[in-house]
Amino acid sequence: MLKNLFSRLQEVYPELVRFRRDLHMYPELSFHEVNTPKKIADVLTNLGLEVRTEVGGRGVVGILRGGKPGKTVALRADFDALPISDEKDVEYKSRISGVMHACGHDVHTAALIGVAKVLSEVRDELEGNVVFIHQFAEEVIPGGAKSMIEDGCLDGVDVIYGAHVSSILPLSIVAVGEGYIMAAGDTFEIEIYGKGGHGAAPHLTVDPIVVGSQLVLNLQQIVSRRVDPSKTVVVSVGSFQSGQASNVIPDTAKITGTVRTFEESVQDLIEKAIGQIATSTCEAAGATVKFKYERGYPTLWNHPDETIKADKLAKNLLGEEKVIQIPPYTLTGMEDFAFYLQKVPGTFFYVGGANPAMNAIYPHHHPKFDVDEESMLYIGKMFIALVFNYLSNSIIDADSMTQVEA
Numbered sequence: 534m535l536k537n538l539f540s541r542l543q544e545v546y547p548e549l550v551r552f553r554r555d556l557h558m559y560p561e562l563s564f565h566e567v568n569t570p571k572k573i574a575d576v577l578t579n580l581g582l583e584v585r586t587e588v589g590g591r592g593v594v595g596i597l598r599g600g601k602p603g604k605t606v607a608l609r610a611d612f613d614a615l616p617i618s619d620e621k622d623v624e625y626k627s628r629i630s631g632v633m634h635a636c637g638h639d640v641h642t643a644a645l646i647g648v649a650k651v652l653s654e655v656r657d658e659l660e661g662n663v664v665f666i667h668q669f670a671e672e673v674i675p676g677g678a679k680s681m682i683e684d685g686c687l688d689g690v691d692v693i694y695g696a697h698v699s700s701i702l703p704l705s706i707v708a709v710g711e712g713y714i715m716a717a718g719d720t721f722e723i724e725i726y727g728k729g730g731h732g733a734a735p736h737l738t739v740d741p742i743v744v745g746s747q748l749v750l751n752l753q754q755i756v757s758r759r760v761d762p763s764k765t766v767v768v769s770v771g772s773f774q775s776g777q778a779s780n781v782i783p784d785t786a787k788i789t790g791t792v793r794t795f796e797e798s799v800q801d802l803i804e805k806a807i808g809q810i811a812t813s814t815c816e817a818a819g820a821t822v823k824f825k826y827e828r829g830y831p832t833l834w835n836h837p838d839e840t841i842k843a844d845k846l847a848k849n850l851l852g853e854e855k856v857i858q859i860p861p862y863t864l865t866g867m868e869d870f871a872f873y874l875q876k877v878p879g880t881f882f883y884v885g886g887a888n889p890a891m892n893a894i895y896p897h898h899h900p901k902f903d904v905d906e907e908s909m910l911y912i913g914k915m916f917i918a919l920v921f922n923y924l925s926n927s928i929i930d931a932d933s934m935t936q937v938e939a
Contacts, residue, residue: 603661
């Protein structure tokens with residue numbers, strides 16, 4: 534059956550490309566997705582799935598009930614875009630000014646649509662159920678995962694799998710990792726209140742730009758001098774806003790940044806240290822400060838059992854040379870799939886999409902980001918294999934493409 538399902542996925546591939554390119558041409562920002570969830574819901578409804586819309590806000594959930602009793606597997610894809618101008622020279626370039634799919638969420642969505650289409654055609658033979666979670670707002674804290682979970686998207690789910698296309702990994706490569714593979718992501722905001730005045734008389738002012746500049750430098754000492762060198766930590770300032778005129782010293786300055794950690798004790802240390810440094814630096818210069826620290830997505834922890842199964846399955850399906858291991862504590866990106874893994878077992882893996890021949894070489898969140906669309910086939914095959922592996926406790930043999938004892 535699995536060989537036939539993979540062949541069927543290949544047959545519907547042109548439909549997936551069209552769907553992906555439509556999403557790419559008409560992207561929607563996090564928490565502003567209107568047409569995208571409608572398009573997804575329409576497809577799932579036409580496949581005969583039980584469909585819920587506005588889950589947790591703008592999410593879509595489709596339930597495929599198998600013809601035989603069994604457990605329930607959830608598969609997740611995200612569908613929000615980013616506030617970036619698309620600079621690619623392709624026919625499916627974004628038509629929405631200043632907005633583009635620069636992270637591959639359109640690929641994830643189209644791939645999951647393909648899986649739903651293929652599996653819906655064999656629903657009577659499924660030993661259990663499959664839940665297709667199409668999530669909004671992955672890119673912006675607080676994200677869509679948490680609210681979708683609160684609205685019941687994981688009710689009755691026994692295991693969950695998620696995938697992310699990578700423009701770093703070559704096409705056909707799958708990367709898996711056990712344990713802590715992605716960091717917790719927090720944000721901080723520091724508002725400095727000084728005393729403005731004429732740029733020609735700085736001695737009569739408390740310059741928030743100078744104070745803020747010193748503060749940015751002081752923050753760089755947190756990781757190098759306060760954190761155990763064996764811990765993986767990132768503290769980055771992302772914006773510094775102050776003033777409008779060249780001859781005016783402003784009253785205020787605002788600094789924002791991000792923090793990435795893997796351990797809660799280190800997270801606590803960083804939050805405290807930023808607050809202390811902000812307060813002491815400003816007070817020393819005669820300025821006052823307002824400090825805000827917001828905890829975002831938690832650390833993504835892949836469950837060992839499910840990761841081992843995914844690793845074995847990928848090697849059997851693609852060959853050992855096509856599967857690489859993600860060492861723990863190395864990826865400092867954040868991903869709100871972590872919320873799902875706090876509720877049910879599962880694993881999150883990467884599928885390569887880089888292809889120099891089509892200029893798919895740029896990093897995620899780059900204006901020229903793109904991936905080889907065949908990555909959807911690899912995501913789809915992994916998802917289909919994971920579903921059958923879990924529901925029937927079997928794994929795929931690379932040679933026969935049939936199920937063998939797990």
